[in-house]
Amino acid sequence: MPSPRLTGARYADCHSRKMNRAGRPSRGKTGGHASATAGWFVNEAPVHEICLLYAAQVCPYLSSPWHRMGDEFRAGQRREERISLVGFERTSQVLALRSGLQQDLHTLHFKQEGVLGEVSYSRRGELADRYAALLADEEVPALSLAEAGLVGLFNEHSDEGAAVTGAALMAGASFLKNVFRVQGMATFARTPAYRGMALQFLDLQKLAELGEGSEDPASRFMSAWVLERQDKLPELLAGWRQAGDRLARSRGLVASRPKPQGSGRTVPKNAPCPCGSGRRAGRCHPAGL
Numbered sequence: 624m625p626s627p628r629l630t631g632a633r634y635a636d637c638h639s640r641k642m643n644r645a646g647r648p649s650r651g652k653t654g655g656h657a658s659a660t661a662g663w664f665v666n667e668a669p670v671h672e673i674c675l676l677y678a679a680q681v682c683p684y685l686s687s688p689w690h691r692m693g694d695e696f697r698a699g700q701r702r703e704e705r706i707s708l709v710g711f712e713r714t715s716q717v718l719a720l721r722s723g724l725q726q727d728l729h730t731l732h733f734k735q736e737g738v739l740g741e742v743s744y745s746r747r748g749e750l751a752d753r754y755a756a757l758l759a760d761e762e763v764p765a766l767s768l769a770e771a772g773l774v775g776l777f778n779e780h781s782d783e784g785a786a787v788t789g790a791a792l793m794a795g796a797s798f799l800k801n802v803f804r805v806q807g808m809a810t811f812a813r814t815p816a817y818r819g820m821a822l823q824f825l826d827l828q829k830l831a832e833l834g835e836g837s838e839d840p841a842s843r844f845m846s847a848w849v850l851e852r853q854d855k856l857p858e859l860l861a862g863w864r865q866a867g868d869r870l871a872r873s874r875g876l877v878a879s880r881p882k883p884q885g886s887g888r889t890v891p892k893n894a895p896c897p898c899g900s901g902r903r904a905g906r907c908h909p910a911g912l
Contacts, residue, residue: 662715662736669714669733673761676754679708679747686747697724705745712737717859719801729804767851772844785810789817790845795864797821822876825867827853 679685684692688704716734744750766774777787792811796802798821803812811817824830827850834846849856856864 662734663711664718664732664734666730666732668731669711669735672708672710673754673757675708676750676757679744679750680754688745705743707741707743709741710739711735712739714859717799719799719805722806725806728806729801730806767848769844769847769851772840773848776841776844786841790841792817793820793824793842794845794849795821795825795860795867798863798867798870821867822871822874824849825864825871825876 684690684702685706687702689701692698692700692702713736714733715736718732718734719729720732722728722730742750742753773787773790776790779786788808788811792802797818802808824833824846830846830850834843834850837843837846
């Protein structure tokens with residue numbers, strides 16, 4: 624029976640996994656397994672530690688030892704007496720793999736690297752003090768307008784998730800192999816436009832035009848966020864967009880970046896830049912001098 628896995632504020636990524644009789648996490652037996660290189664593949668996405676500790680106190684399965692699973696595929700299975708919440712440094716890879724419970728579906732698996740620490744518990748009361756301390760210390764980071772807009776949409780549509788999922792697909796998640804076979808993605812799989820739009824939006828000029836003219840708030844916020852973070856995107860999203868670039872080139876599509884603004888060039892591109900940088904003018908001031 625797979626153990627639930629989630630994440631932490633002090634730990635970059637926290638997950639829970641079963642404990643063996645010696646009190647250490649068991650590899651490869653409970654839905655999380657070690658890869659050929661260092662790291663763990665787990666089948667639930669990471670979340671902040673404070674969110675995990677809240678869930679562990681209100682979710683019947685997480686909060687109660689020996690609680691029975693109720694879905695049709697795991698009916699009668701029970702939670703172990705003790706489970707462990709484990710913090711990781713980073714999520715380094717996401718794979719869409721065939722589900723072990725439903726062979727006609729795929730689920731997402733997340734590779735976690737760098738164990739930072741762990742907390743084991745049996746009952747909800749053992750986590751109350753830690754949760755209270757985290758809640759007292761919690762600081763919400765400042766958000767850009769685009770980030771605040773996406774967070775608002777996620778909270779507004781949390782039961783459906785379609786708006787935010789569609790935005791993520793256009794931002795680059797479309798290029799994750801087998802993503803449209805993942806459970807819950809049937810609606811998007813029937814709409815091939817998402818992959819086509821994702822290819823178009825690798826072109827930052829077109830992405831900027833989308834941000835200016837779209838009436839869809841998810842597309843508008845997503846485009847603004849990618850543009851403001853274009854050189855500092857999360858590692859996984861940047862990798863998916865690189866895969867998209869390779870696909871675009873194979874189809875003869877060439878992405879462009881927004882044209883630099885300037886009055887034109889009066890200094891030859893290969894001449895030393897008059898600003899004294901020691902670089903060629905074309906590299907130092909692309910918009911011209």
